[in-house]
Amino acid sequence: MxxxxxxxxxxxxxxxxxxxxxxxxxxxxxGLDSVLVDEREASVTLRFSAFAVPAGAAELWRERGHNAxxxxxxxxxxxxxxxxxxxxxxxxxxxxxxxRVVLSGRGKHVSFAAAGIRAEPPVGRLRSRFE
Numbered sequence: 001m002x003x004x005x006x007x008x009x010x011x012x013x014x015x016x017x018x019x020x021x022x023x024x025x026x027x028x029x030x031g032l033d034s035v036l037v038d039e040r041e042a043s044v045t046l047r048f049s050a051f052a053v054p055a056g057a058a059e060l061w062r063e064r065g066h067n068a069x070x071x072x073x074x075x076x077x078x079x080x081x082x083x084x085x086x087x088x089x090x091x092x093x094x095x096x097x098x099x100r101v102v103l104s105g106r107g108k109h110v111s112f113a114a115a116g117i118r119a120e121p122p123v124g125r126l127r128s129r130f131e
Contacts, residue, residue, distance in 0.1 A: 004026075004095075004097060005022075005023035005024075006023075006024070006026070006027055006095070006096040006097070007020075007022070007023060007024050007119075008023075009096050009097070009098075009099055009117055010073075010117050010118060010119050011116055011117065011118045012118050012119055013119075015118075015119045015120070015121050015122075016071060016119045016122060017056075018056055019054050019056045019057055019058075019069070019071075019121070019122040020054050020056065020069070020071070020122060021054060021055065021056060027048065027094035027095060027096060028092065028093050028094050028095070029050065030048035030049060030050045030071075030094070031048065031049050031050060031090065031091075032046065032047070032048055032090075032091040032094055032103060033047045033048065033049050033070070034046070034047040035047075035103070035110070037081070041076070042076070042077060042078045042079075043074060043075060043076045043077075043078055044074075044075045044078050044081070044101070044112060044114070045072060045073070045074050045075070046072065046073045046075070046094075046101070046103075047070065047071075047072050048070070048071055048072075048073070048094075049068055049069065049070040049071075049125070049127070050068060050069055051067060051068050051127065051129065052067075052068065052069060053066060053067065053068075053069065053124065054069055054122070057069065057122075057124060058124070060124075061124030064124065064126070065126055066124030066125055066126050067125075067126060067127060068124070068125040068126070068127040069122050069123070069124060069125070070122065070123050070124075070125050071119060071120060071121070071122040071123070072119065072120040073096075073117055073118070073119055073120075074117070074118050074119075074120065075101060075112070075114035075116070075117050076114060076115060076116045076117070076118075077114055077115025077116055078112050078113070078114050078115075079112070079113050079114075079115075080111070080112055080113045081110075081111075081112040082110070082111050082112065083109070083110050084109040084110075084111075085107050085108055085109045086107070086108055086110070087105070087106065087107030087108050089105050089106045089107055089108060090105055091103050091104065091105045091108060092104070092105040092106070093105065096117070099113060099114050099115070099116075099117065100112070100113050100114075101113075101114060101117075
């Protein structure tokens with residue numbers, strides 16, 4: 001999936017492309033930090049991060065010593081939500097193709113379809129590798 005531009009699936013692709021690049025690295029290059037399922041709103045919020053300062057990051061990130069990037073994808077109109085397996089192990093594969101999200105890893109498989117997906121602007125963070 002390395003050559004698939006997942007940001008093309010977003011309602012606002014420029015939000016991530018401006019900082020992460022066009023096309024951005026594969027989603028699997030980022031750690032999946034959280035998954036928030038809101039059954040009332042039929043939405044899923046995914047928080048990703050990586051120890052890196054993207055080339056397109058604001059100079060302010062570097063001046064402040066940020067060593068990580070974080071971004072959030074908000075998936076709305078979620079249908080076909082399935083958790084086939086869940087574990088505390090890292091998510092090693094995250095894909096977004098044809099508005100279908102798949103998150104998987106050892107002992108983990110989550111998938112769903114979304115009517116819409118939007119990104120919150122990536123932000124710089126100062127993170128410890130020992131969190």
